[in-house]
Amino acid sequence: MATNQDVSHRYARVGRKLRGQPTSDGAGVRLTRLIGGAELPDLDPFLLLDEFGTDRAEDYIAGFPEHPHRGFETVTYMLDGRMRHKDNHGNEGVLVPGSVQWMTAGRGLVHSEMPEQQEGRMRGFQLWVNLPAREKMTEPKYQEFAPERIVQLQPAQGVQLKLIAGAVGDLRGPIAQPATEPVYIDVALQAGADWEYDLPEGHNVFVYVYEGGVEIGQGEDARQVDSQELAVLSGGQRLKLRDLGRDSRLILVGGRPLREPVARYGPFVMNTKQEVMQAFVDFQEGKF
C-alpha cells in the first residue's frame, strides 16, 4: 500500500516558473517571448514559444513578411484573429480562430504570415519544435486543421479540452509527429474545477496560463501559477491542475527531448555550425 509520500511523489511539480519578455519580431509585431529568450533559451525539443495578443492593430499589422525556415517545425495556434499564410512552394491559406497549423519546415521553405484583418483582436501562440538530425532535411509539409477538426472533450465537470496533439483516454489529437510525440492541449477550467492527467514518461512539459490562475501539484508541493506565467514541470507523471476561482485557460505542452546538439541562428536550427552556414548559402542560392 502506498504511503502519502509515495503518492505525492507521483505528482508533477512546478520546477520553475517564469514570465515572458516583451519583444518584437517580423516587421514589428509585438509579442511576448516565453521560450527562446534569455531566461529559458530552450526546453528540448521546444526552441521557442511566443504569445501574441493585442487589440491594437499597430501591434500586429506589419506581420511577418517573407522569411525562411530550416531544420524544425513551427506550430501556430490561433485564438482570435485571422492570419494569411503563403509559402514559396505554392501553399496558401488563412488561419482562423481555433485553427492549428503544424508546419514541418524540414530542408527549407520561405513563407510569410500576414494578418488578414485591419482591426480587432489578434491572439494566439507560435511554438517551435525541433526535428531530430535524421529529419532536418525532410520535405516540407503541413498538418493544418480547422477548429472543427480539433478534438474537443469534457473529461470532468467544468473542464473543457481542445486536443491538438497527444492522447487523453481513447481520444487523440489530429497532429502526428513520431519524432517528438508531442502533447498540445488547450485546457479551460471553470472556477474551482480540477483535472488530473497522466503525462507521457520522459517528456519535457510546460504549462502556460493565459487567463485566470491555477494550482499545479498535490498537497505541500502544490504551487500557484498565475496568468502570463509559464511553469516548467518536474517530478512525477501525474499532473493535477486546479482552478483558483477565476475561470482559467492554459496550454499544456510536452515533447520527448531529442538530446542532440543544437546550432541555431535566427530561422535556421541545425546540429552543427557548418550546417547553419550551409543553410545561409542554400537560401541565398534560392534552393529553399
Ligand code: MN
Ligand atoms: Mn515563420
